[in-house]
Amino acid sequence: MDSYILYSITVVFLIFSIYKDKKKTKMALKKSWKAFENILPQFLVVILLVGIMLAVIDTNTISKIIGSKSGGWGVIVSAVIGAITLIPAFVAFPTAALLLEGGAGYMQIAAFVSALMMVGIVTLPIEFKYFGKKMAILRNTYAFLFSFVVAYIIGIVIG
């Protein structure tokens, strides 16, 4: 759904740009391609790694780990799983909903969802390229710790 909106906006801007200046539009598209081509090797690595990872640890495995554990230990395990896996949101949210139904606590789910979205171990090589090692590692560390804050507050609010 959101890709329709994104495409519509892009097409409108692109048409406007061509109308204004063809040469500049060509330059812009060249820049787009260069930026994409620059990162393509890393993209491909990530995609393959995600494939391997999800083939080995499927949602059943995740649900066993998160669903069976409770309390603080469960929250830590959930955050670690969230940090190392890379699952698209439209798979992650329904999975999380199933985990909840399967008996997982809100705190574990909050830690999992938060770490999943903000921490990316698999994508670290890409992040290094743009932000340097120190910044990338710090950002992921802070985001990882932050998932526990989120889990704690969700635990208080929803219980």
Place this chain on the structure above:
Amino acid sequence: MKKFFKRYRSFLIVLALLLLITLINKKIGFKAFDIATFSMKEMLLVIPPVFILLGLLDIWVPRETMIKFMGEGSGLKGVLLSILLGSAAAGPLYGAFPVAAVFMKKGVKFMNILIFLGAWSTTKIPMFLFEMSSLGTSFATTRLLIDIPGIIIIAYLLSKSVSKDYVNKLYVNAENL
């Protein structure tokens, strides 16, 4: 050709690993290929518009304008704009990195780039609606309300934890990305 191998070395290694896995365990190997193809399709769906917008932004929006809205001294306006732009985005977090590079080229303040990155990773509007329907309104809303200050605090801490020199190097590096 040599250059190609050098750039795609990691990719070729992982590909070889995947082939090896397939030889050992056909089921897992095929499943991994299936999932990779699926992610590839997802990437091809979201990536083109993001990169086209990126190119257009790079060419059409002058550096001065970006500095005015999101550079040093842009204050609260810059912070809000960074959150809005990040939240309106689509696609996985790694799609945000090339956008961040263009922001660096355009002189956007480092802390705002970090806020943008945080918003892209976790407060995306389409995802929020999806989260609400899967995990409930109170879960999604609580998380959003914690995330917004969280993103800003993390961005502040991060921008304070590296030297000016480190940031300058990143900005110079962005010119070549």
